[in-house]
Amino acid sequence: MSLCETLLSVRRLPQRLTCDSRRTITRFFWPGNEKRARRIFERVMALSDNEVSELLEATVEEFGLRHPDLPQTLTRYYQRAAGRARVSEEPSYQQQLLIGAYFTMEYAFESAALFNPSMIPERNQNGVPEGATRFLMSLRAVGEGHVSSIVFRTGVIDRNGEIFIDPAIPYSQKLRMKENREFDKDEFREKLHEMGAYDEIAEPIFEQLPNPFTTGQLLAQIRAARPKGERNTRFEEAVKNLKWLAQSNYEIRMDTGPGLSELVLFPISEGESQGMEDMRLVSFTDDDGAVRYYGTYTAFDGHRILPQMLEFPEPGVAEVHTLHGKYAQNKGMALFPRKVNGAYALIGRIDGENLYFLQSDNIRFWNEAVQLQQPTYSWEFVQIGNCGSPIETDAGWLLLTHGVGPMRRYCIGAMLLDIDDPTKVIGQLDEPLLMPTDEERSGYVPNVVYSCGGMVHDGLLVIPYGISDAATGFATVPLEDVLSCLRT
Numbered sequence: 001m002s003l004c005e006t007l008l009s010v011r012r013l014p015q016r017l018t019c020d021s022r023r024t025i026t027r028f029f030w031p032g033n034e035k036r037a038r039r040i041f042e043r044v045m046a047l048s049d050n051e052v053s054e055l056l057e058a059t060v061e062e063f064g065l066r067h068p069d070l071p072q073t074l075t076r077y078y079q080r081a082a083g084r085a086r087v088s089e090e091p092s093y094q095q096q097l098l099i100g101a102y103f104t105m106e107y108a109f110e111s112a113a114l115f116n117p118s119m120i121p122e123r124n125q126n127g128v129p130e131g132a133t134r135f136l137m138s139l140r141a142v143g144e145g146h147v148s149s150i151v152f153r154t155g156v157i158d159r160n161g162e163i164f165i166d167p168a169i170p171y172s173q174k175l176r177m178k179e180n181r182e183f184d185k186d187e188f189r190e191k192l193h194e195m196g197a198y199d200e201i202a203e204p205i206f207e208q209l210p211n212p213f214t215t216g217q218l219l220a221q222i223r224a225a226r227p228k229g230e231r232n233t234r235f236e237e238a239v240k241n242l243k244w245l246a247q248s249n250y251e252i253r254m255d256t257g258p259g260l261s262e263l264v265l266f267p268i269s270e271g272e273s274q275g276m277e278d279m280r281l282v283s284f285t286d287d288d289g290a291v292r293y294y295g296t297y298t299a300f301d302g303h304r305i306l307p308q309m310l311e312f313p314e315p316g317v318a319e320v321h322t323l324h325g326k327y328a329q330n331k332g333m334a335l336f337p338r339k340v341n342g343a344y345a346l347i348g349r350i351d352g353e354n355l356y357f358l359q360s361d362n363i364r365f366w367n368e369a370v371q372l373q374q375p376t377y378s379w380e381f382v383q384i385g386n387c388g389s390p391i392e393t394d395a396g397w398l399l400l401t402h403g404v405g406p407m408r409r410y411c412i413g414a415m416l417l418d419i420d421d422p423t424k425v426i427g428q429l430d431e432p433l434l435m436p437t438d439e440e441r442s443g444y445v446p447n448v449v450y451s452c453g454g455m456v457h458d459g460l461l462v463i464p465y466g467i468s469d470a471a472t473g474f475a476t477v478p479l480e481d482v483l484s485c486l487r488t
Contacts, residue, residue: 004429004430004431004432004433004485005432005433005434005435007485008433008477008478008481008482008485009477009478009481010433010434010475010476010477011161011475011476011477012437012473012474012475013162013163013473013474013475013476015163015165015473015474016467016471016472016473017114017117017139017153017165017471017472017473018114018470018471018472019110019111019112019113019114019141019142019470019471020110020111020114020168020170021108021110021111022108022170023108023109023110023141023168023169023170024066024106024107024108024109024170025067025106025107025109025264025266026067026070026073026077026104026105026106026107027104027105027106027107028077028080028081028103028104028105029077029102029103029104029105030081030084030103031103034084034085034086037081037084037085037087037103038085038087040081040099040102040103041081041082041085041087041089041091041099044091044095044098044099044102045089045091045095047098049092049094052092052094052095052098053094055098056094056097056098056101059098059101063106066106066170071097073100073104074096074097074098074100074101074104075096075097075100076100077100077103077104078096078097078099078100078103080103081099081100081103082099107143107144108143108144109141109143109147109149109151109264109266110141110142110143110149110151111142111143111144112142112143112144112146112444113140113141113142113443113444113469113470113471114139114140114141114142114151114471114472115139115140115142115450115466115467115469115470115471115472116139116140116277116278116450116451116452116466116469116472117137117138117139117140117451117452117453117464117465117466117472118137118138118279118280118281118295118388118389118451118452118453118464119135119136119137119281119453119454119455119462119464120135120136120281120282120283120293120453120455121133121134121135121136121283121455121457122134122135122136122154123283123291123293128156129156129158129159130159131158131159131458132156132157132158132159133156133157133455133457133458134154134155134156135154135155135156135157135455136152136153136154136281136293137152137153137154137155137281137464138150138151138152138279138281138295138452139151139152139153139472140276140277140278140279140452140466141264142444142469146275147267147274147275148267148275148276148277148300149264149265149266149267149275149276150264150265150276150279150295150297151168151263151264151265152263153165153166153168154166157457157460157462159458161457161458161460161462161476163462163474168262169262181214181215181249181250181251182212182213182214183212183213183214183215183218183246183249184211184212185206185209185210185211185212185213186211187324187364187365188206188213188245188246189206190324190365191245191322191324192206192241192242192245194324194325194326194328195241195245197238197241197242197245199238201234201235201238202238202241202242204225205221205222205225205238205239205242206242208221208224208225209221215246218242218243218246219243222239222242222243226239243270244269244270244271244301245271245322247268247269247270247271248269248270248271248272248299248306248308248320248322249320249321249322250268250269250319250320251317251318251319251320252265252317252318252319252320265310267299268320269299269320270301271299271301271304271306271308271322272299272300272301272306272308273301273302274300274301274302275299275300276297276298276299276300276308277297277298277299277300277331278297278298278331278332278452279295279296279297279310279452280295280296280297280332280333280334280335280386280388280389280452280453281293281294281295281389281452281453282294282295282296282334282335282336282337282389282453283337284335284337284338285337285338286338287339292311292312292313293311293312294309294310294311294312294335294363295309295310296308296309296310296323296333296334296335296346297309297310298331298332305330305331306322307322307323307328307329307330307331307333308320308321308322308323309321309322309323309335309363309364321364322364323364323365323366324364324365324366325360325365325366325367326366326367326369327348327350327356327358327366327367327368327369328365328366329350330348330349330350330351330352331349331352331385332348332349332385332386333346333347333348333358334346334347334348334386334388334389334390334453335363335389336389336390336397336422337389337390337391337392338392340359340420340422341359341420343359343360343361344359344360344361344362344363345357345358345359345422346358346359346360346366347372347386347389347390347399348366348369348386349383349384349385349386350369352383353374353375353382353383353384354371354372354373354374354375354383354384355371355372355373355374355384355385355386355401356369356370356371356372357369357370357372357422357423358370370423372417372422372423372425373415373425373428375403376428377403377413377430377431378405378406379403379405379409379411379413379431379432379435380401380402380403380404380405380411380413381403381404381405381406382403382404382405382408383403383404384401384402384403384404385401385402386399386400386401386402387400387401387402387412387450387451387452387453387454387463388400388451388452388453388454389453390417390422391454391455391456391461392419393456393479393483395416395419395426395483395486395487396416396417396418396419396426397416397417397418397419397422398414398416398461398479398482398483398486399414399415399416399417400412400413400414400433400451400453400454400463401413401414401415401428402450402451403432407447408447409435409436409447409448410436410447410448410449410450411432411433411434411435411436411449412432412433412434412435412449412450412451412463412465413428413429413431413432413433414428414429414433414482414486415427415428415429415486416428416483416486416487426486426487427485427486427487427488428486429485429486433463433477433482434449434463434465434475435449436448436449436467436468440467440468440473441468442468442470443467443468443469443470443471444468444469444470445468445469446468447468448466448467448468448469449465449466449467449468450465450466450469451463451464451465451466452466456479459478459479459480460476460477460478460479461476461477461478461479461482462474462475462476463475463476463477
């Protein structure tokens with residue numbers, strides 16, 4: 001524990017959120033190649049109708065309660081397997097479902113870790129006891145193969161600063177992409193330029209598209225432009241970039257039945273195939289007073305990282321957009337909860353080392369950046385970054401930060417920015433606000449405390465934090481004590 005933690009009376013709460021291997025979703029399973037897949041088709045097709053019926057009934061009975069949409073899932077995965085295996089036979093409906101079961105697997109999406117949380121007040125506070133606040137959290141969940149997804153939890157902070165987390169059900173629903181969505185041609189073209197992918201091959205494909213264009217229209221134009229004869233490597237690379245960008249911008253339709261805590265934002269696009277990391281939730285207030293949720297996160301495909309933004313424009317709908325612009329890069333971009341001087345504002349670490357303040361008239365395009373702070377103290381000499389969106393206070397913008405020091409130890413700090421000009425740093429803690437205790441040092445990535453965003457409740461700064469990339473803890477500290485230290 002640092003001297004700063006002691007002086008500021010930082011209180012660690014007893015709650016721990018840990019991984020739960022019972023929480024599963026369904027995923028498409030591919031046995032390795034077309035020949036093996038076709039043999040599975042043949043084996044099922046050779047069964048009698050009674051055998052198919054009995055085996056399907058037993059499968060649905062065993063797994064149906066865990067996955068209420070199982071018949072739709074089996075149909076969808078049958079169709080995907082039939083396409084990949086290039087099977088032309090038309091089985092009966094029951095055969096299709098059973099074949100689909102052989103190409104379906106359960107995946108324990110948080111079997112390895114549950115960490116790096118962000119926390120915001122829920123918009124709906126109906127029925128909450130006096131002096132309490134209902135909150136929404138996002139967390140990074142990690143399963144087999146170290147694939148990261150984003151999950152949500154809800155709970156209440158009571159008048160005494162105690163936290164009560166709503167239980168999560170073991171089996172969750174994976175959100176699905178809406179097919180054939182529309183794209184703005186100018187935005188799409190600009191991102192291709194940023195990627196260095198708008199060349200003499202991509203241009204004629206792209207120029208034939210209408211504005212706006214759909215996923216289907218893009219794929220049709222690619223088919224029409226594909227050269228005849230031998231495989232053209234440069235053409236296929238251009239197509240890969242076009243498809244990759246289209247898949248990275250998508251819309252999700254959510255069933256109104258489940259709550260957010262029952263939903264899993266699992267990698268859908270190619271750009272997210274190796275993980276969706278560290279969402280920073282923010283409750284954003286528009287100029288007209290309307291409130292909506294945004295969440296910025298990092299998509300990873302094994303080679304490239306892509307800054308993404310999740311928007312909730314209306315109930316039951318979520319949209320994922322790639323962030324564009326010269327400075328829409330690197331990890332850990334955190335949106336301010338309102339416009340600053342008439343423009344959207346964001347804190348980022350665009351060079352992997354220093355903190356920057358970004359502004360834009362368009363929430364998805366970021367071409368203006370000013371360096372805000374560089375590593376100053378010994379516990380942050382490697383790099384400095386944010387720990388979530390800035391929090392508006394009477395004294396200024398409170399920004400939780402993280403610093404990386406000796407032995408790659410991550411600590412949480414804080415700084416105060418001018419309310420009208422956030423490029424001005426009013427104060428910064430010279431010691432960590434939170435550093436790993438002895439019992440927090442061990443985990444998948446040792447010696448780490450890290451947050452993606454805290455909130456204020458009744459004069460308390462509440463900080464949910466990841467513990468060595470394994471679990472999640474909570475700490476509170478009087479807000480005024482932190483502000484007093486930052487103002488001196």
